[in-house]
Amino acid sequence: MPHFAANLSMMFTDVPFLDRFEAAAKAGFTAVEFLFPYDHPAEAVGDGLKRNGLTQALFNLPPGNWDAGEKGFAALPERFDDLKRGLETALPYAQATGVKRLHLMAGIANRSEPKAVEQFYKSVTWAAEFFAAYGLDVVIEPINARNVPGYFLNDFGFARDLITELKIPNLKLQFDIYHCQIIHGDVTMRLREMMPITGHVQIASIPSRNEPDGEELNYPFLFTELDRLGYGGFVGCEYNPRGKTTDGLAWFKPYAGVKP
């Protein structure tokens, strides 16, 4: 049975961030993820988790000025120092939460520009080697161009080739089913192909990015497929609830309380 992680940047937003851990636990989640914890002290985030018996599935490395449109630096040669500083910033949060994987964002850059590609390889290698020393994985996620126009990493085949070519044991794919369906379709065949390099999975309905209980994809089929493929990682609920988060959790009832 999949092990779902509530995304606390998108779910339970009717309460302040640090109160969302309790809200997720009360709703039956045993794991959480979020985009960025950096507005709060690492200890407070770690306490929120521990007090509620939750496991941290994932969070993102610092992306730069998110509100100004920055989406990470990994493909930006002129921002390599910022990227390196970001790894240091994330480390205390990783240690306070006990998370085992971190998402490295590529940034807004043109993939047909050789310097951006070269920098992406360099940054990904640097980050993976940095976190290997702490027993952490680094994941990279293809993101569709409708949600993030100009995002460098917008192709699952490119991510697969890079991971396969670099052969860095702690470098893996963040397989967001929502993005895969929008970019390519054929989600089941891609899950089958890319399962050996997949370190994290995320879900949402397509095209609305709401609860995984309708629209384009048959999620119960995909959850069974993840089990059939032997996926033992987390499935992040990275969706915008249609209304109050708890009112939209009927789909989750059979999975509540599942531990790895």
Ligand SMILES: O=C(O)C(=O)[C@@H](O)CO
């Ligand atoms: O947008 C997504 O999908 C994510 O997983 C975020 O963490 C990155 O924006």
Ligand SMILES: [Mg+2]
């Ligand atoms: Mg995602």
